[in-house]
Amino acid sequence: AQSVAQPEDQVNVAEGNPLxxxxxxxxxxxxxxxxxxxxxxxxxxxxxxxxTGDNLVKGSYGFEAEFNKSQTSFHLKKPSALVSDSALYFCAVRDLRGGADGLTFGKGTHLIIQP
Amino acid sequence: NAGVTQTPKFRILKIGQSMTLQCAQDMNHNYMYWYRQDPGMGLKLIYYSVGAGITDKGEVPNGYNVSRSTTEDFPLRLELAAPSQTSVYFCASTPGQGGSGANVLTFGAGSRLTVL
Known part of the structure; x- marks a missing residue:
């Protein structure tokens, strides 16, 4: 079965620091x-x-993620955090179970950016 | 372009009552989904549909029913509401297999349901 794990319930980062x-x-x-x-x-x-393709994927709002096949990881990153980045973040994997072709989600990580 | 529209946004039900959560999308997406979100638990798939007239159970279907009479609409019916159904419900859609938009779900704003 497909699954994802987000090991941290909450991540705290100071504004301007990488996350x-x-x-x-x-x-x-x-x-x-x-x-x-x-x-x-x-x-x-x-x-x-x-x-598929490059292991470093760029997305919205300056976020990027690095795919690492050997470590089976897909960590989300941003070089300089903003207070407005504070939110709940979910990792997900495509799930073909039963033909749904939907997504299976992790439990989510609260990201808190401190001014 | 409204995307995915859910109604109502909030609802309080008494145990044993029934109700329908409405979901409509205007993107001509074939695939539609209902998820429930509980604190610390992520999202769990309740039901899904791959096209009009076709529905199937997800991970947590008990106590719910769906229908898909048109491409646009995918209502979720709760029969005999129970406190365990207190949750936030999200409807989502995606074009379906193939194409750059495949597997990128567009979500509605959610419907918060409380069963007392």
């Missing part, structure tokens, strides 16, 4: 990996995805 939100995956076959962000009282918004 990393961790994600590891377990899939059979080639992974399709995604990051979504959720602001309070809103739906999830797509940030970026990895399907």
């Amino acid at each position: 990393t939100v961790k994600c590891t995956y377990s899939v059979s076959g080639n992974p399709y990996l995604f990051w979504y962000v959720q602001y309070p009282n809103r739906g999830l918004q797509f940030l970026l995805k990895y399907i």
Whole structure:
């Protein structure tokens, strides 16, 4: 079965510092990996995805993610954090179970950027 | 372009009552999904549909039903509401297999349901 794990419930970063939100995956076959962000009282918004190609994927709002096949990881990164980046972040993997072709999500990581 | 629209945004139900959460998308997407989000648990798939007239169960379907009579609409029905169904419900859609938009889900703003 496809699954993703986000080992940190919360990550605290000072504004202007680099940030990393961790994600590891377990899939059979080639992974399709995604990051979504959720602001309070809103739906999830797509940030970026990895399907194939370069291991470093660039997405919205200055975020990027690095695919590492040997470590089965897909960590989300940003060189300089903004207070407005504070939100709930979800890692997800494509899930073909039963023909749904949807996504299986991690439990989410709260990112808190301190001024 | 409205994207995915969910109604109502908030609802309080009594145990045993029934209701329908509405979801509509205007992007001509074939695939639609219903997820529930509980604190610290991520999102769990309730039901999905790969096209009009086709629906199937996800990971947590018990206590729910869906229908897909048109491409645009995918309502979620709760029968005999229970406190365990207190959650935030999200509808999402995607074009379907193939193409650059495949697997990129567009989410609605959510419907917060409380069962007392």
